[in-house]
Amino acid sequence: MLKGKKIVLGITGSIAAYKACQIIRLLVKAGAEVQVVITPAGKEFITPITLSALTQKPVISEFFAQRDGTWHSHVALGLWADAMLIAPCTASTLGKMAHGIADNMLVTTYLSMKAPVFVAPAMDLDMYAHPTTQQNLDTLRSFGNHIIEPQSGFLASGLEGKGRMEEPEVIVGRLTEFFNSEDSSDFTRPASLQDKQILITAGPTYEKIDPVRFIGNYSSGKMGFALAEECARRGARVTLIAGPVSLQTVHRNIRRIDVESCEEMYNAAVEAFPKCDAAILCAAVADFKPANVADQKIKREGDDLLLRLKPTHDIAAALGKMKTDRQQLIGFALETNDEEKNAEGKLIRKNFDFIVLNSLQNKGTCFRTDDNQITIISHEGKKQFDKKPKQEVASDIIDELTAIQQKHG
DSSP states (O other): OOOOOEEEEESSSSSSGGGGGHHHHHHTTTTTTEEEOOOOEEEEEEHHHHHHHTTTTTBBBBSBOOOTOOOHHHHHHHHHHSEEEEEEEEEHHHHHHTTTTTOHHHHHHHHHSSOOOEEEOOOOOOHHHHHHHHHHHHHHHHHHOHHHHHGGGTTTTOOOSSSSOOOHHHHHHHHHHHHHHHHHOOOOOOOOTTOOOOEEEEOOOEEEEEEEEEEEEOOSSHHHHHHHHHHHHHHHEEEEOOOOOOOOOTTTTTEEOOSSHHHHHHHHHHHGGOOSSSEOOOOOOOSEESSSSSSSOOOSSOOOOOOOOOEEOOOOOOOHOOOTTTTTEEEEESSSSSSSHHHHHHHHTTTOEEEEEETTSSTTHHHHEEEEEEEEEEEEEEEEEEOHHHHHHHHHHHHHHHHHHHOOO
């Protein structure tokens, strides 16, 4: 929780400085008190007046106030704060922080800070990838700083997106996660998956018809992302294979791989599963794809269009065959008729330890909703649950997983 927390927000001269406004809004909404410290270069991208209006505090930039010569004490700020967040943080400021070059109010405040420091780098990819920048980041990590880098940069095709500043919601989520874990009265979830490797698939897959059209479904990925966050909060290291969704991950223990098609998801899952203790297959994977994909946009000609489809990879069946005695495999079933019978059949065929049954007959659940209502079916029987927010549903599912792991030692 951030209620009552005092946050020093450092802003440097990056084009991403405009995102600081959203960070402030989110921090204030969460109950935090925010004091902005901005570099002279930062003021070239965003005005102190805007920032002051959001924080209800004068923005600090220089060692002395221009109007009356009042001295701004970096030492006092270091003692006042519960945390310091530098977002965006340029390559130049990273270097100054790593080497103690205190030539502005922000770096001086950083060097005096007694509270935890969070850093969200922002620069172009070449600057980020340069050995000097990487060395500076490693130095800051060795000092105990928390580096917040985009976790959406892991793609099936390689590493992309690094260097840009992480989204404000994720940054504030990281601070919230930190303070929750520090406060045992608020953070009560057990570390029941400590050091476990968990694979999770989430979201839809898109199967191309032509360069602009695809076969897909309505999955938002919310359930899978909630499961990933819940596993990470319980101590697991999570590999999240995500179809095309707009969601962001928060926890630093989530490694995200973005994919589009069933083929890409299959390849990523088959590669990752042997190293995992468990897999939760929450993605709504397309069962069929066009037999032929047009190179150019298909034009409207004639009265109809015939598409020939062929089956996609069965990811669940493949992992079920690979599963060893030390691993658990959890599946999902979305049914519209003969729900429990169909789910029970899938449980056996796919070699699942248990299956989570969703039903479109439960209004306000499943696709594009924040709630879900599930039945967990295992080889020992079934458990029915009330309609809940997907975060709470995720907790129920992971409770069941940990119970199985404890049973099997």
